[in-house]
Amino acid sequence: MSLAVKAVGIRKSFGAHEVLKGLDLDVAYGEVLCILGPSGSGKSTFLRCINHLETPNGGYVWVDGAIMGYELSSGALQELPVKRLRAQQSRLGMVFQHFNLFAHRTVLGNVIEGPMVVRGLKRAEAEARAMELLEQVGMAGKASSYPSQLSGGQKQRVAIARALAMEPRVMLFDEPTSALDPELVGEVLEVMRALARGGTTMIVVTHEIGFAREVADRVVVMIEGEIREKGVPGDVLSNPTDPRVRSFLSRVLA
Amino acid sequence: MDIMSHAAPKTTATLSLADLPGPNVAVRRLRHPGRWVSGGIVLLLLAVIGRAFAVGQIQWPVVGQFLTAGVIVTGFGWTLLISACALALGVVLGFAFGIMRLSENPILRFAAWLYVWIFRGTPVLLQLLIWFNIALVFPRLYIPGLVDERMVDVVTPFVAAVLGLGVNEGSYLTEVVRGGIGSVDKGQTEAAHTLGMTPGQTMRRIILPQTLRLILPVLGNSAIGMLKFSSLAATIAMGEMLNAAQRIYFINGAVIELLFVCAVWYLAGTTVLSIGQYYLERHFGRDASTATAERSWFKGWARRPATPEEA
Ligand SMILES: Nc1ncnc2c1ncn2[C@@H]1O[C@H](COP(=O)(O)OP(=O)(O)OP(=O)(O)O)[C@@H](O)[C@H]1O
């Protein structure tokens, strides 16, 4: 198994509040990893450190052959100019809890924005590719709608297509179904299951234990900025060793 | 305890179910005699005021005669030109400093704050006079290899008017642009970054288009305000419409007649702008993501809505 992502000793503080206390994580190509943990344990912050939406205060993330945000030069990490950081970031697709669609662009416009602006694709080419992706997430029929005209589940499926349009090596999901009405959760999880079946490398922060059990190759459980448990879902979810992980899981599985 | 019986109003006599009318029962609307009375009073007042002006010491033929006089029309042309140039300058400055206000660089932020502090904090008439007399401070304008001229030749009344009004307007628009940018949700910026868009691309393609839509109503009001404020340039010997009118009434003494001529032209100008604003907003509001489409053009008459900071 070749590695896609390797996080080494990630630390992050906001002021005096240490949110991440030195996290290590390996994710292989084709793997689906779910991150579980109580609210405030630092799951989102960790995900945002992986793609450098937050700059870690310590440690680094290696993605697909390069260290995010830095260049190794004579034994030290030299910070990269923002343009090169963005190029690195575009290799990680990100799906947000609150969708974050571009409100002034149509569904199609949202999906072609990255390929046209960042990768320099011609409009026709970008649109053809975007329509394939929208087909894949079941949103082709709404290509000319604006985000404000969509339901939450539809918005999130468009957001997934938008991230996929950059042909990322890894997809990151930060609680993609937490802002959705219960009856809309299924359609988004279905799209994610299909991605997982297709071999997409995915790191998913989620509260959907059922999804983790069914789809994840591995799960990690974070408590107060540390990874307290990791392994295959069957082991971790059924008989966790760490007492705090056990109490967290007994609460969410109840 | 029976809560319902407490909630029911005691004043209405009970209506038993047997007495309830059928579904097609006639409905009599409440009458509003007060509306007729107040409407009548207002109409009466309008008639009184209208009559007062009609029979007052105004020679209406003179008003009509000067309405299309060459000097006045040329003056109105200058009024429009000053307004347009000053508004353009104000928009450019507003965007430049508005973006600077949100810069990561504290010195740029401070510079933008200073600009707003100075130019929003002093009267625009004063600023006009200072620009007009700037030659007293800097007798020569000297930029190596570019310009070397006497300041009085560079800062003509027209230039002083455009600078004075435009720089002042820019200080207001800076705050508006800042508020507009701030109101575009941060998540969209993050999404753009994860797609690999640079800060410049994000600003141009994601944030500014949405900001523009938000500040369009304000820009409409700015245009209307600018048309009126350009009359201040009359004080610095700029031959715009009010100045032209003044020069005429100094000679013929028809003071109020010529001021009314100006009023007619200003009203015509602001009316056209208001209508334009209405259609512009409707055009830009079409994706239903903003509520500007429903605004009626006459609601846009206030000078400007408070920026988030003022509100
Ligand atoms: N930008 C920030 N500034 C200050 N504190 C922050 C910031 N972002 C996160 N935090 C703090 O870091 C801690 C971890 O936040 P984080 O959002 O990573 O938790 P989470 O595990 O994703 O929780 P949830 O399940 O509620 O999303 C919280 O205490 C939060 O208040």
Ligand SMILES: [Mg+2]
């Ligand atoms: Mg979170």
